[in-house]
Amino acid sequence: MFRVPATIAAIFILAFGGAMLSAVYALQATIGFGSIAIGPWSAWPMAQTEQADPYAKAHRARAGQLLLGDAEGLVFFADNDSSGGRLITECDYVVTGQTPPARFWTLHATDADDTLLEVNPAYPSAFHSQNVAKYENGAFAINISGDPKTGNWLATGRRYQPFKLVLTLFDTPTAGSSRLIDLQMPEIIRGACRNG
Known part of the structure; x- marks a missing residue:
């Protein structure tokens, strides 16, 4: 007597749960369509505009982050x-x-959840x-390591984990440019590794 309704209820629960999980996965997997990649760097220039696709808008709403406007950075x-x-x-x-070219830029490291890495406050x-200390030609070299380094050093902490680098360009003419793919971005060169 209750076999058919229970089966139907189980199917609905599985379908609803699967749909919710796939939506959460899609929002975590991408900021949206229209990404550009320049070497190891990726950006989503359309994510903060009115032309953003539904995934970009949902990602922005879920993350609760204010994004820069296309003229801001x-x-x-x-x-x-x-x-x-x-x-x-x-x-x-x-x-x-x-x-x-940018009036101002920042560089920091985050974990997989976009949270700043925990490092000693000092x-x-x-x-x-x-x-940042620069060479005469305007170039720079920033050491990224869990161990102290001379020169420009960005600490990543001693906890073993994957991380991301976030480079934000403020008030840059490249934000509204259609030639983003021609930009020169800094290289990220791997050095020595410790045993995890």
Whole structure:
């Protein structure tokens, strides 16, 4: 007597649960369509505009983050080095080169959930265009490591985990440019690794 209704209820629960899980996965997997990749760096220039696709809008709403307008700036993410290897705190890296033209830029590291890496408060956890030591030609080299380094050093902490680098360009003419793919971005070069 209750066999058919119970079967139907179980099917609905499985279908609803599967739909919810797939929607959550889709929102975590992508910021939306229209991404560009320049070396190890990726950006979604349309994610913060009115032309953003439904996935980008849902991702923005779920994350609860304010995104920069297309005239305000552009955010680049890197979770791999320039050779394609995954960024992990067990290894040292050097971010070297120049950023595209921008009035101001910032660089910091986050974990997979976009939370800042936990480091000793006395250690540098971010750099910006005004506090980084540069060469005469405007290029820079930032050491990214869990161990202290000379020069520009961005601490990643001692906890073994994958991480992402976030480079934000503020007030940049590249944000509204259709030639984003031609930009020169800094390289991310992997160095020595410790045993995890």
